[in-house]
Amino acid sequence: MTAEGEPREELFRLVRSLKERLRVDGELGRPLTYLVREKAVAATNEGGESAQDLRESPVAKKSGLDGVREMLGDCRRCPLHRTRHSLVFGEGNPEADLVFVGEAPGADEDAQGRPFVGRAGQLLTKIIVAMGFKREEVYICNILKCRPPGNRNPQPEEIAPCEPFLIRQLEAIRPRVICALGTFAAHTLLKSEAPISVLRGRFHSYQGIPLMPTYHPAYLLRNPGAKKQVWEDVQMIMKTLGNGT
Numbered sequence: 083m084t085a086e087g088e089p090r091e092e093l094f095r096l097v098r099s100l101k102e103r104l105r106v107d108g109e110l111g112r113p114l115t116y117l118v119r120e121k122a123v124a125a126t127n128e129g130g131e132s133a134q135d136l137r138e139s140p141v142a143k144k145s146g147l148d149g150v151r152e153m154l155g156d157c158r159r160c161p162l163h164r165t166r167h168s169l170v171f172g173e174g175n176p177e178a179d180l181v182f183v184g185e186a187p188g189a190d191e192d193a194q195g196r197p198f199v200g201r202a203g204q205l206l207t208k209i210i211v212a213m214g215f216k217r218e219e220v221y222i223c224n225i226l227k228c229r230p231p232g233n234r235n236p237q238p239e240e241i242a243p244c245e246p247f248l249i250r251q252l253e254a255i256r257p258r259v260i261c262a263l264g265t266f267a268a269h270t271l272l273k274s275e276a277p278i279s280v281l282r283g284r285f286h287s288y289q290g291i292p293l294m295p296t297y298h299p300a301y302l303l304r305n306p307g308a309k310k311q312v313w314e315d316v317q318m319i320m321k322t323l324g325n326g327t
């Protein structure tokens with residue numbers, strides 16, 4: 083690519099990302115406060131519907147997790163739909179006190195259509211049980227609902243269209259505590275770029291809900307020494323929820 087082409091490509095990427103954000107926010111009925119011109123609010127999405135049309139659609143008015151899942155549909159809002167086998171929405175108690183948010187499905191999750199079912203998921207289940215919960219008592223989901231090929235890192239243009247659905251899931255569940263597993267979950271939810279090693283170990287606030295960032299279970303499989311810090315983090319969650327210690 084030429085030096086001249088790079089800014090042009092970046093501009094196209096930003097426009098694509100904004101269009102997608104408009105479309106999804108319209109579907110979810112979220113206020114488009116980041117737009118300043120009335121004309122821009124009425125921008126159409128790729129399907130030719132205006133954001134206003136989508137906001138007023140009957141599906142957008144459905145509440146609860148089922149409504150969010152229905153709005154997501156057979157999502158093709160980012161390129162990950164081309165390589166996924168399953169869309170992994172999330173699972174667990176729709177009225178959970180505690181929600182775990184990870185990064186994205188891996189190979190096992192993509193194959194089964196369920197979050198955190200591989201080796202890292204088995205470790206997460208052990209952590210949940212050690213906290214005094216059954217797995218089905220909490221809710222588990224990811225920032226991205228589809229697997230990035232080769233488990234590469236999520237890209238901004240994938241997070242942008244997918245994040246509004248996570249926001250809506252959290253609005254529907256309204257948990258007492260959120261646990262962000264790993265860098266991408268913490269960065270996306272907290273809009274921070276600080277290292278997870280700096281963010282973990284204390285509560286932050288997400289829409290008024292205490293949010294504890296901690297290491298991702300996949301990181302723990304590679305770095306078992308970090309289990310001590312994760313245990314410290316989850317003990318703070320347990321204390322807040324009145325579970326044990």
Ligand code: SF4
Pocket residue numbers: 154157158159160161162163169226227228240243244
């Ligand atoms: S990752 Fe999210 S936005 Fe992309 S296709 Fe899957 S559900 Fe849609």
